[in-house]
Amino acid sequence: MAKITYIDFQGNSKSIEVENGLTVMEGAIQNNIQGIDADCGGSMACATCHVYVNNEWLDKLPKPEEGEVDMIDMAFEPKKNSRLSCQITVSDELNGLIVTTPEKQS
Amino acid sequence: MKKIDVIIIGAGPVGLFAVHQLGIKGLKAVVIDNLDKAGGQCIELYPDKPIYDIPAVPECTGKELTDRLLEQIKPFKTELYLNERVEEVTSKGDNWEVKTSNKKEFIAPNIIIAGGVGSFEPRKLSIKDTEKFEGKSIFYAVKNKDEFKNKNICIFGGGDSALDWTLELSKFSKITLIHRRDDFRGAQHTLTEIKKLQKEGKISIKTPFQLDRIEGSEKINAIIIKDDNGKVEKIPTDLVLSFFGLVMKLGPIAEWGLNMDKKTISVNPNNFETNKKGIFAAGDICSYPGKLKLILSGFHEVALASVECFKRARPNEKYRFEFTTSSKTIKDRLGKK
Numbered sequence: 001m002a003k004i005t006y007i008d009f010q011g012n013s014k015s016i017e018v019e020n021g022l023t024v025m026e027g028a029i030q031n032n033i034q035g036i037d038a039d040c041g042g043s044m045a046c047a048t049c050h051v052y053v054n055n056e057w058l059d060k061l062p063k064p065e066e067g068e069v070d071m072i073d074m075a076f077e078p079k080k081n082s083r084l085s086c087q088i089t090v091s092d093e094l095n096g097l098i099v100t101t102p103e104k105q106s
Numbered sequence: 107m108k109k110i111d112v113i114i115i116g117a118g119p120v121g122l123f124a125v126h127q128l129g130i131k132g133l134k135a136v137v138i139d140n141l142d143k144a145g146g147q148c149i150e151l152y153p154d155k156p157i158y159d160i161p162a163v164p165e166c167t168g169k170e171l172t173d174r175l176l177e178q179i180k181p182f183k184t185e186l187y188l189n190e191r192v193e194e195v196t197s198k199g200d201n202w203e204v205k206t207s208n209k210k211e212f213i214a215p216n217i218i219i220a221g222g223v224g225s226f227e228p229r230k231l232s233i234k235d236t237e238k239f240e241g242k243s244i245f246y247a248v249k250n251k252d253e254f255k256n257k258n259i260c261i262f263g264g265g266d267s268a269l270d271w272t273l274e275l276s277k278f279s280k281i282t283l284i285h286r287r288d289d290f291r292g293a294q295h296t297l298t299e300i301k302k303l304q305k306e307g308k309i310s311i312k313t314p315f316q317l318d319r320i321e322g323s324e325k326i327n328a329i330i331i332k333d334d335n336g337k338v339e340k341i342p343t344d345l346v347l348s349f350f351g352l353v354m355k356l357g358p359i360a361e362w363g364l365n366m367d368k369k370t371i372s373v374n375p376n377n378f379e380t381n382k383k384g385i386f387a388a389g390d391i392c393s394y395p396g397k398l399k400l401i402l403s404g405f406h407e408v409a410l411a412s413v414e415c416f417k418r419a420r421p422n423e424k425y426r427f428e429f430t431t432s433s434k435t436i437k438d439r440l441g442k443k
Contacts, residue, residue: 104232
């Protein structure tokens with residue numbers, strides 16, 4: 001279990017307890033968090049679950065694989081701290097993770 | 107206007123299998139899809155990625171699944187209308203009339219919407235004011251190469267489309283290729299070719315830069331690009347080409363008066379009919395209690411929907427359930443002896 005905080009582009013935040021093993025994307029979809037579309041359902045094929053990871057967390061996450069970085073090229077306004085939330089798996093170590101969703105996903 | 111038994115919207119795996127289920131019942135269908143090829147997400151998003159949960163097929167790629175489905179429906183000689191989006195659906199008595207983006211018209215007692223998450227469309231540039239330049243100075247595809255001759259062109263993107271068009275258009279225009287990071291992903295020989303042109307000064311590459319704003323009123327005069335540290339550069343520009351892949355948009359489906367649940371269409375799980383008689387939804391786009399977004403669920407859904415389609419298309423005939431292994435009629439329809 002980890003507490004994940006989702007902040008939207010206007011600054012509204014929602015914290016959710018997400019079960020270990022789910023992805024940050026699934027945590028959002030199951031709890032009706034706005035701002036994450038996840039059109040492809042988590043197969044790293046659409047870049048519509050794009051989030052900005054809070055800087056202090058960025059280095060604590062496992063590095064993205066090449067396919068994820070390639071997909072982020074397609075995302076809406078990518079930045080240095082861009083990740084696909086379908087590729088971040090929740091574990092106890094991620095307790096307190098903060099991600100911000102972009103203004104839109106496509 | 108073409109009269110047919112069933113209009114299928116979406117040429118993904120579920121739409122293609124619908125052709126089969128309708129075909130063995132003797133119903134004629136047409137399939138309409140906005141992509142330029144059949145296969146839907148299987149062909150557009152994961153043609154080379156393996157799928158492990160198709161019954162009796164331990165492993166196949168999205169492309170292989172599509173090819174096999176096309177093979178399976180060959181006997182029915184179904185017309186696929188590609189590069190076309192269904193724009194309008196209107197009720198005509200017991201029938202439905204459909205108009206496409208290419209002004210084609212169809213009429214049928216049944217529509218099966220197997221539209222996945224919607225139609226694939228190019229991902230648009232995200233900054234303000236790009237819409238007013240679209241089709242004049244900003245393009246998401248090259249349809250007529252002549253329009254791109256002897257111009258200053260900025261190409262955005264880091265994948266094959268951006269790289270291939272950089273090579274092609276550099277033969278007769280001044281190209282600046284702009285990408286948000288230093289790495290490009292493309293075929294090795296293309297990358298080598300790009301490096302060579304850059305060295306010879308025939309193209310200019312700007313990384314890691316993104317579009318910041320556009321200057322110009324009717325047409326673009328220049329664009330301003332910016333890197334992560336806020337460094338800006340101005341590039342005199344006539345045309346912008348942007349290749350950020352495709353996104354899925356629900357599009358006009360939301361306006362057909364169907365009961366929707368977020369981006370999905372609510373159906374009756376007995377026959378996958380929507381709230382409109384004769385309009386069915388199957389595959390990822392439909393929702394009912396317990397719905398799983400699996401290809402195999404879509405196959406089941408169109409099998410049941412096809413029975414209801416038969417009843418509507420052949421009101422004077424009795425529907426008979428038959429097995430493909432033993433039915434002579436079905437074997438005839440499949441062209442088997």
